[in-house]
Amino acid sequence: MTGGTATPAGLLFGPNHSGKKYLSSYAHRRNNPRDRHKSHWLPSVTPLMEFGIFCSADRASWRDGSGNYWGLHSGTRTILGVRGERLCKFPYTSNATDPWHGFPVSPLERGDNDAPPDTLVDDWVSAGVISRVAGRKIQRRKL
Amino acid sequence: MNFVKLFIPGNFEDAYLYKGQLLMLTEDRTIHVYELERVVELLNAQYPDLRPVPELMFLRNDWLVSSQFGSLMQNQDVARAVLGAFRRCDKRLLELNNGMFEPRVQNLEVPARVLLDVMLYNDRMYVGADTGLYDFDVDFRVYAAEALSRPTKRSDARCLQTAARFGAVSASCGDDGLFTAVDDFGVLSYEGRSEMRKVADVSLKSAWMRHDLVNYSTFTTPLLLQSTYERDYGGRLAPDRTVITHIGSYGIDLSYLLQTLRDARGVTLEDIQYVYNSDTMMFVHTWSEDFYSLGIRNPERGEPSVHSAKTYKGTGTRILSAAQSKVGVVVETDNRVLLLADDEWLPVEESEVISVRTFPRSRRFQNVVALTKEDGLLLVALFDEAPFTQLEKK
Numbered sequence: 001m002t003g004g005t006a007t008p009a010g011l012l013f014g015p016n017h018s019g020k021k022y023l024s025s026y027a028h029r030r031n032n033p034r035d036r037h038k039s040h041w042l043p044s045v046t047p048l049m050e051f052g053i054f055c056s057a058d059r060a061s062w063r064d065g066s067g068n069y070w071g072l073h074s075g076t077r078t079i080l081g082v083r084g085e086r087l088c089k090f091p092y093t094s095n096a097t098d099p100w101h102g103f104p105v106s107p108l109e110r111g112d113n114d115a116p117p118d119t120l121v122d123d124w125v126s127a128g129v130i131s132r133v134a135g136r137k138i139q140r141r142k143l
Numbered sequence: 144m145n146f147v148k149l150f151i152p153g154n155f156e157d158a159y160l161y162k163g164q165l166l167m168l169t170e171d172r173t174i175h176v177y178e179l180e181r182v183v184e185l186l187n188a189q190y191p192d193l194r195p196v197p198e199l200m201f202l203r204n205d206w207l208v209s210s211q212f213g214s215l216m217q218n219q220d221v222a223r224a225v226l227g228a229f230r231r232c233d234k235r236l237l238e239l240n241n242g243m244f245e246p247r248v249q250n251l252e253v254p255a256r257v258l259l260d261v262m263l264y265n266d267r268m269y270v271g272a273d274t275g276l277y278d279f280d281v282d283f284r285v286y287a288a289e290a291l292s293r294p295t296k297r298s299d300a301r302c303l304q305t306a307a308r309f310g311a312v313s314a315s316c317g318d319d320g321l322f323t324a325v326d327d328f329g330v331l332s333y334e335g336r337s338e339m340r341k342v343a344d345v346s347l348k349s350a351w352m353r354h355d356l357v358n359y360s361t362f363t364t365p366l367l368l369q370s371t372y373e374r375d376y377g378g379r380l381a382p383d384r385t386v387i388t389h390i391g392s393y394g395i396d397l398s399y400l401l402q403t404l405r406d407a408r409g410v411t412l413e414d415i416q417y418v419y420n421s422d423t424m425m426f427v428h429t430w431s432e433d434f435y436s437l438g439i440r441n442p443e444r445g446e447p448s449v450h451s452a453k454t455y456k457g458t459g460t461r462i463l464s465a466a467q468s469k470v471g472v473v474v475e476t477d478n479r480v481l482l483l484a485d486d487e488w489l490p491v492e493e494s495e496v497i498s499v500r501t502f503p504r505s506r507r508f509q510n511v512v513a514l515t516k517e518d519g520l521l522l523v524a525l526f527d528e529a530p531f532t533q534l535e536k537k
Contacts, residue, residue: 083430084461084477108362108463111347112317118257118273132170133517136156136497139257139273141303141317141347142463142475 004047012099013051018058021099022051028103039104040082049073053080054090054102062120067092070116071102072124076134076143080104086143087116107141115141144470144482144489145526147200147232149186151239152519157498160508161263162283163202167520168251168258168270175246176287185243196228197237200524204469204510207526222535226528247287253277253294264307265328265380270294271302276314276322276339298322298339304348306356309372310380311387313349313356314339321346321358321368323390330379330386342368342391352441353422356390357397363415365397365425367447382504395446400425403449404435419465419472421503425449426465426472432457434483436472458488466501469509470525475499480514482525491523492516 004011004024014021024047027035041050057063057071064070069090072078076086081104090102105114118139125135137143154170165177179202186197199207206212216222251258255272262269263281268290270277277294297312300319305312310330314322321343326332345360356368368391375386401418404410410429417428425437438451464475471484473491480492480499497515502508514521 108461111345111361122256131517132154133495133497137463137495140259140498 004051010101011047013047014099016051016055016058020054020058022054023099023101024050025101025103028101039085039106041104042079042082045073045078045080050088050102053088054100057090062116062124064117064120069100069102070120072130075130076138081106083109085109087114087138089114089116107138107143111141115139144484145229145233145528146489146491147196147229147237147524147526148235149182149197149201149237149239149522149524150519151244151522154518155497155515155520156258157261157500157515158513158520159261159263159268159500160502160505160511160513162266162288163507164283164288165522166263166268166288167246168261172251172253172255172258174249174251174290176249176289177244177246178287182239182244185239186237189239189243190237193228193232193237195225196232200232200526201511201522203507204524205507207510216531216534219535222531226531226535229526229528247289249290251294259302260304262305262307264312265310267307267328269305269307269312271305271314273301275299276302276305276312276316278312278336295336297324297336303346306349306351308351309354309370309383309385309387310375311356311370311390312339313390315346315348315358317347318345320344321349323356325387325390328379330375330377331373331388343394350420351422352420352439352447354385354387355441357420359418363412363418365400365418365420367395367397367441369393369395397425397447400437400439400447400449401427403437403452407452408433408435408454410435417462417465419462421467424467428457428462428474432459434458455483455486456488464499466499466512467503468501468512468525469503470527473499473501473512480512482512484525484527485529491525492521496521 004013010023010025053071057069062070071088085104085106087105088102089105107115121135121138124130156168158167167175183197183202255274257273260271267280276297279294280291281288282291300316302314304315311325320341322339324337324339343358348359350357354370358366370387371389372385372387414429416430419426427435434455434457436453437449440450441447458476460476462474466473471482482489482491500513510525512523
């Protein structure tokens with residue numbers, strides 16, 4: 001993987017193993033007043049790492065019923081967002097040629113909309129991706 | 144502050160102390176019930192040098208604040224012996240020998256993939272699950288309580304949290320909303336369970352503020368739902384003496400209470416990370432790592448107001464949940480559980496947990512915290528020895 005190609009909207013990566021392109025969006029990186037309601041990645045989570053998390057989610061097919069991908073790093077031990085977020089979401093892109101993008105999410109802060117489905121969380125626990133404690137915290141909106 | 148810890152290994156989802164019994168929900172959808180009197184007998188046999196601490200801490204917290212206990216502790220020899228036993232226990236992890244400990248095991252017949260919350264009120268167990276809210280009555284008159292009926296489904300929506308008091312029950316169901324039922328025990332109507340009614344569009348949790356219910360559509364946006372109530376002359380809901388007849392007749396956005404922090408301390412609403420309320424207090428944690436306790440006056444008529452405010456240093460990390468105990472506020476953070484007592488944060492447990500429960504309205508377990516962990520249940524009993532240390536030295 002390289003450092004991505006600069007575009008007006010962000011750094012473009014890919015295509016990855018499944019042919020998907022990924023945009024590390026400036027809107028979720030820069031502290032622009034226009035984007036103050038968007039969640040922001042921690043600077044320690046580099047755009048390349050962000051792309052890596054997306055690729056892991058894509059490879060493992062961590063998807064919900066609407067086609068969104070959900071990601072995490074180190075079993076949720078890595079903090080991904082500036083407000084303590086430990087999960088991230090990659091919303092479904094209806095046009096297959098459009099690049100995907102993603103952002104940190106917090107079920108604790110924003111409830112159901114920021115939480116992956118229970119079945120996916122159970123799959124993560126069963127596969128040893130996250131601990132049972134982390135799984136229950138997501139399901140109980142405490143992560 | 145003394146911490147006495149009892150660990151019970153197992154794959155538990157949650158636990159509750161009620162009427163002298165410990166009820167634990169397991170991963171395989173069973174309820175394990177232990178008589179705490181039996182647990183204390185076993186602890187006394189296993190740790191004879193720690194008597195009477197297990198009994199005072201895990202069975203009869205009410206004795207610690209009784210006039211009889213205070214009177215006995217006036218005797219210097221008694222004070223030294225009792226405080227000595229507490230210090231021998233402090234921060235020690237008590238465990239019951241395997242094989243000594245046989246719970247009553249019952250199936251939890253709740254058809255759910257995920258158990259999200261549990262609570263006991265007026266001998267009825269409420270279980271929040273991904274498939275809805277369920278309840279069933281439990282017989283606590285027998286040795287090791289047993290369910291009296293199969294669960295009744297009360298709502299279809301995924302129930303994150305439930306709260307019950309004054310004969311009413313609430314179910315916080317995330318984006319599906321907040322549902323409530325009043326007179327759930329037929330005190331006024333002499334009918335059975337009443338239908339649940341939606342009173343708010345979004346709810347992550349709710350908490351009582353005296354007779355009113357505070358709904359949190361996010362963990363930082365409290366909305367007070369005012370209630371009406373009548374006196375319960377029959378005493379069927381003891382210790383509650385009133386029955387709520389309607390919830391949500393009027394809603395008040397309590398953000399204005401938080402604005403007092405902006406006016407007095409420059410705290411913006413965006414800076415607030417977590418809010419929690421009890422009957423008379425509101426606790427606010429900020430991203431700037433301050434923790435505020437606001438004394439709240441909630442009159443019968445009119446709007447609540449702040450009558451006092453106190454600032455503490457924050458926890459240094461996010462607060463995920465908070466619960467009141469007799470000796471202070473217990474907060475769950477990302478990686479540990481802390482107690483705010485005597486103006487300082489004391490570590491209760493140095494690991495992440497599945498759930499934190501306290502029992503401030505119980506008679507016998509006001510000082511106990513039940514922590515469900517990855518590998519078992521940790522009961523932590525808290526004892527503030529400060530009022531007695533002078534008696535020991537006099």
